Amino acid sequence: MRIRSFKSVVSKYKTVFFDAFGVLKNYKGLIPGIENTFTYLEEQGINYFILTNDASRSPLQLAEKYQKLGIPNITEDRIVSSGMLAKEYLTLKVKKGSVAFLGTEESAHYIETNDLKTVPISQLDIDNADDINALVFLDDEGFDWNHDINKVVNLLRMKNIPAIVANTDYAYPVAKHEVAIAVGSLADMVETIVGKQFIRFGKPDAQMFNFAYEHAINNGMKVGKDEILMVGDTLITDIIGGNKFGLDTVLVLTGNILPEQADLRIKTTGIIPTYICESAVIEKEE
Amino acid sequence: MRIRSFKSVVSKYKTVFFDAFGVLKNYKGLIPGIENTFTYLEEQGINYFILTNDASRSPLQLAEKYQKLGIPNITEDRIVSSGMLAKEYLTLKVKKGSVAFLGTEESAHYIETNDLKTVPISQLDIDNADDINALVFLDDEGFDWNHDINKVVNLLRMKNIPAIVANTDYAYPVAKHEVAIAVGSLADMVETIVGKQFIRFGKPDAQMFNFAYEHAINNGMKVGKDEILMVGDTLITDIIGGNKFGLDTVLVLTGNILPEQADLRIKTTGIIPTYICESAVIEKEE
Amino acid sequence: MRIRSFKSVVSKYKTVFFDAFGVLKNYKGLIPGIENTFTYLEEQGINYFILTNDASRSPLQLAEKYQKLGIPNITEDRIVSSGMLAKEYLTLKVKKGSVAFLGTEESAHYIETNDLKTVPISQLDIDNADDINALVFLDDEGFDWNHDINKVVNLLRMKNIPAIVANTDYAYPVAKHEVAIAVGSLADMVETIVGKQFIRFGKPDAQMFNFAYEHAINNGMKVGKDEILMVGDTLITDIIGGNKFGLDTVLVLTGNILPEQADLRIKTTGIIPTYICESAVIEKEE
């Protein structure tokens, strides 16, 4: 497929959904020049949102990180995370009592409500777990894997409660040649062992795109699916998810897929983006 | 879990989503008395929709079938089918040219537009398939499996086009102890052979529930997810799909799951309906 | 990895196991010159066997095909097929009564014994199937897919009998750019629908390699696993199966994998052959 200029592509749409990792930033920080893209979008009156499979922080905290890195435009209301879907599920379906979780205290804060307390698995007394109404996989950090993952397996064998996976990713990059296992992998392992069906939130699932779509509409703009562009670096989450939801899609080559592999990967997976661009960067002088 | 009266449950909601097979009808025809349920819902001003993984007929044809069977209330606008999602996808993403299909001519009619022609796989010349922009699995009938499924495999090896599965079910009942293989199973087999990722529409996928939700809102009623009840006979499609979308759910025991199995199945799968009812029937004299 | 001369590699071993398709023949017939390889092996006193996931013919018929094509050395006792394992299973475990099958009459002949009759699915009366003690998936030809695969699903739902898959392949090549669906794919689809566990025979399963190993020993030669070389064109069957069984392995580039892809495919799958050779051909003048 032909490589297009991102500016020429994005100018045709009213709203843009951006994946975060591999599109806006990588293990070193921001993709150089990406801040200009947001200046351009604001100038053109193009609306935008960040769609991220991240449940380790609240939207406010995620937004603050972008601001510190140098994109002041990304405010809390621009963030759509899988953690927000998990929170919506808990509010609608669990309502009250306690929710056990794997993750950091920080990640748990966000899903708490007046009626819903959170309990880290490490502090749970498994023989007195009557008030535990759900389990949430939030983050891969903040707990002892040996001890706490085994405890989760036994909790789910003893109590029939819904298990929610707030980040479906398998792994995430932490350095040039290094990845870390994400909580989605841990959840898959536990699901196979206990033989029950978990509830998963995150791209490529349609619920994530729909949640972003509702945000796009709530923010006052009327927008059709054919006026939205999804920008991502990963075929099996960003691009297939965007395609299925009915959006046009751009594959950028600043993350998961090297430029020389793009055509082969598109052919072997059958996941076809509407466009390919080198990056989502729009140069100032362009 | 305790068995509730369906009337007492349904009365608490503003909108009801019904699964079709195993809830409204079975291999013999309508579930006896189910027509009274719709009379009751109309009297009470409760809105309702039928959610079905069926792409073999248009919504109009599906509605006419219910009317013939004895539920005049089920009109075209009450139907939300996976076939409608497939049609939306084709309109938004494929737009023009031709779409090859597996299914009956009748099933293909519905997805045709002024700009989009349909071609049965049997009539396709695989060496002159330049104008074929997508493939759709519509129905398990209307073609020669041996010849045409092999042709589909080779078409997808030669051309990198999206493959859409308009009905994700594996099988459907045709008599008391007899099932038929559904097109979802055929699609899964082809996907494994060609190694590409297909696009699937149907319960338990969130897009199906969201499509119904949009219908509920478009029909003029303002309704929250907590005011909608999903009624189904199958844990792994209706109930988990409804739960994940944030709806309250009823498992009825007139289809897939026998009354004596319900508790065990809920425990082994970890899929927990909000309520269990014997059936969705509301008696006249009740 | 470095490309080696097949002659230099094979000379170090006492016994060779050959995959058939992609190594000895392709869709056009014999790989040109491959007959000289067998002349060389005989001269050097190197023993050899053909390991094939083929249950459509008896070893005698398979051998005759090679002889007609121009390799007179390949006699019946050189053939080790997945069909032979299926026959052994039926003899040991089913013993008597009738076995229903999907495949040609020819393929069924081979598994018949004095005590064990075979019945094509098409001729089976599913309501009078008391004497049916097993079901075997033999071949993708010889039956009507729509009608007979649906019949198999319902037979397995009604009767709890073992289901044997005598060829685990998903597809096989029939022309330069054309494949046909193999019976292994049909069996996988049925297994998913009925939710039961089938018994599968064929590479990469260890039982296939062990069966060949027993042949190598029975033929009078004492041979250690470290003296046997497995030659194949497919990483996920021939090479991983040979590796796991403890054999040295050669990947040849006359079938499944193009020369320019070999290194990438080895790296992405993690399946590492001991050697890579262009082909299994040994030139006369070499």
Added chain:
Amino acid sequence: MRIRSFKSVVSKYKTVFFDAFGVLKNYKGLIPGIENTFTYLEEQGINYFILTNDASRSPLQLAEKYQKLGIPNITEDRIVSSGMLAKEYLTLKVKKGSVAFLGTEESAHYIETNDLKTVPISQLDIDNADDINALVFLDDEGFDWNHDINKVVNLLRMKNIPAIVANTDYAYPVAKHEVAIAVGSLADMVETIVGKQFIRFGKPDAQMFNFAYEHAINNGMKVGKDEILMVGDTLITDIIGGNKFGLDTVLVLTGNILPEQADLRIKTTGIIPTYICESAVIEKEE
């Protein structure tokens, strides 16, 4: 199915293969009375072996445990473990250099040879791993899951070496209502993340049964597959593995499957043992 007396069943065979957990012992220790079974077998001249998916100890150590518990007859040569297959693989295929491992030092000792060193993942310098020729998943204990499983993922991304799973079990019981995650589950998770194919040893794989079969023959007795009985408590490992290898099988009800569930589980899985017995215990006075 009818429940048989184990004595009447076992008396018809020349050799018996026993699963360990759920058949000979459970979380509390030996199944009461099981020691008499071995006295009986010795009196009758029936040969026996223990087949276990355990790579955490050498056969000698495993045998000593049985002796301490009260079955002096179980000596080292009676043990066939998945760890022994892993050791055979390393000896035949890796030969020299170093093997990285997840597990206890004790588990690693057994796979060491004069030419093959072992290195715990915790002590590995991933940037100086040139002499590492394989990775083995041995045991779930002896390492920090968070740190070392992440290290394994990155090792396998950097180096293309075979990964061997010496115990395919998902979990094992540690108390009446408590299980622990086995190394097989950890290996599956890593395999999915890195996208490579691992080599697995353990029931139900045919290589395990074949290894035991070779032991049965080496020990001086000539024995046919139809003269061997496999005794197990788990349908999806012991029984389907034994069946596929051509052995008669007994399901005992002292482990995984409760007496009242046996018929349903056999029907839903399609895995049919030749016999069902309450336990493998033969009473003294019987």
